[in-house]
Amino acid sequence: MSLYQHAREGNVDRLRDALGSDSTAVRKRAVELLGELADGDDQATIDGLLRAATSDEDAAVRGAAVDALDEIGQEALEQLLSELTGGSGSEAEWVTARKFARALEADRAELRIAAANALARLDEPSALPAIVGALSDPDPRVRLRACHACGTFADPRAIPGLIERLDDEPRVRRAAANALGAVGTDRALDPLIDLLEDPDESLRRIAAGALGNASNPKPVEPLARALGDESAIVRNAAVYSVIELLSNVPTEHSHTVRDRVVSELKAADDETVVEPLVEILTEGKQSRQRRNAAWILGRVADPGSEPAVEALAAALDDDDSQTSQFAATSLTNLGGPIVEDRLLDRLGTEHPDDVRAKAVFVLGQVGGQETLNRLEDLTDDESSAVRKRVFSAVSKLRAGGV
Template sequence: MSLYQHARNGDIERLRDALGSENVAVRKRAVELLGELADPDDQATIDGLLRAASTDDDPKVRGAAVDALDAVGQEALEQLLTELTGGGGSEAEWVTARKFARALKADRPELRIAAANALERLNEPSAVPAVVEALSDPDPRVRLRACQACGAFADPRTIPALVERLEDEPRVKRAAANALGNVGTDRALDPLLNLLDDPDESIRRIAAGALGKANNPKPVEPLARALGDESAIVRNAAVYSVIELLSNVPTEQSHAVRDQVVSELKAADDETVVEPLVEILTRGQQRRQRRNAAWILGRVADPDAAPAVEALADALADDDPQTAQFAATSLKTLGGPVVEDRLLDRIGTEHPESARAKAVFVLGSVGGQETLNRLEDLTDDESAAVRKRVFSAVSSLRAGGG
């Protein structure tokens, strides 16, 4: 029976037996599966992983055992560090962090890996200098974990050393880019601009996804270029970041940035831009991002783009009044038969009063004869807000304003 079948059956004892196999690949896979299955109180399995991390002849098995102990839980990982460094018992986090920081200088790379993993979980600021120093460790596995720890700290002190790791091997480079994105300051994000042209798709995605945190308009043009990326996940990340960027830039720069964003997005492929904008508007959790998505859709979507029009029409009932108002303004800007048709579906009494009133308001500008006929039937609507909009819209349409 294979290790996978043992794991599927929950037969942890058989997996522990496999730790004694002469086959390195078997031992490594057994370690990985035990890390996924073991509970923090399964001391027998933890003991087996501790032995693998401490005594196995193969460095890959030892490294996998460290990661498995990390997966089991902080206490399991600390057992390894306590066993290898001494100490133990109840102590303040900064004391534990200092002990683990010392372990970053240990002779054995597995111990340094374990220390970096543990410091990532502790997130103790006093350990930042030691972790930064570990970014230059000769073992790439340690550098990788040190990058991940720096990402958890999100401390500006880590920026210079993380930037150096952008010249490292791919997995370390990815971790460094992620960490710089987590730090999120303009100084941390600036080096990511160059990564939008990286040959590695995952690196480009990380950079595109992080640049929306910037507090200046510098990333707008590079992100707009990323809208033409061959990778759909990179294009999607770029659109999300453009919207986030609009929410982050200082108020005094927002108008200029909006104009630049609209110009760049209009030049991009319509489907590339509209699909993520619709997703942000319909599923986004942040009001400012939904507002920006509603506003931009009216300026970059095709008037016949049914998904965009549908999303904007639905947004007329948004809980956020500004999002609803931006949606109405965008529908008015788009105009056309698709907009008219969708809005006529939303003037019935089954829809919220505010949404109906906004739909009528827009129809007064974009509607035709059918709209006029439908609105004339609403002149005695039970809602005063809707009646007010109806009278205005009917007057406009009769005067040829549609």
């Protein structure tokens, strides 16, 4: 039976037996699965992982065992550190952090790995200088964990060291990019712009996802270029970040950014842009993002795009008044038969009066003869808001020659 099957059945005993295998790959996989399955009360498994972390002949197995102890919990990881450093486990956090920081200078790489993981969990500010120093550790496994820890601290003081790690081996580069994204200042995000053209898809995705946190318009054009990336996950991350940029940039930059966003998005492939915008509008949890998605859709979508029109029509009933207003404006901008059909469907009394009134308003801008006929039947509608919009819309349609 395979290790995977043992893991599926929760057979921890058989996985522990595999720690004594002659195969390095088997021992490493057993360690990883034990980290996923065991909990802090399973001392037999913790003991097995402690032995693997301290005495296995293979460095990759030792490092994986440290990570497995970390995954089980802080107490399991501290058992390893206490065993290697003599800690009592009862000190104040800053005392423990100081001891773990000293462990970052230990000769054994596994101890340094464990210390970096533990300090990330403690999140004790006094340990940051030691973590930053570990970014230049000679062992890439330690540098990787130090990058993760810096991402947890999200402290700007780590920026220079993290930027240096962008030239490291692939896993470390990705961890450094993620950490810079977590710091999130413009100084931290600036180096990520160049990563949008990196051969590593994961790095491009990380960069595209993080740059939406910028507070200036500099990333707009690079993100727009990323909309043509060969990877769908990169393209999707770029659209989300463009929307986030609109939500985050200071007011003095807002108009400039909006103009550049619309210009760049209109030049991109329609489907690439519309699909994530529709997803943001229909499933997004933040009002600012939904507002911006509604606003942009009316300026970059094709009038024949049914997903865009459907999403905007549904947004007329959005709880956020600005989102519903932007949706109405965007539907007016798009116009066309599909918009007319979808809005005519929203004239029935099963819809809220404010939605019907917004639909009438837009129809007054984009409708044809069928719209005029339908609106004339609503001149005696029970809703005063609807009647008011109907009179105005009918007058516009007649004046326009419908």
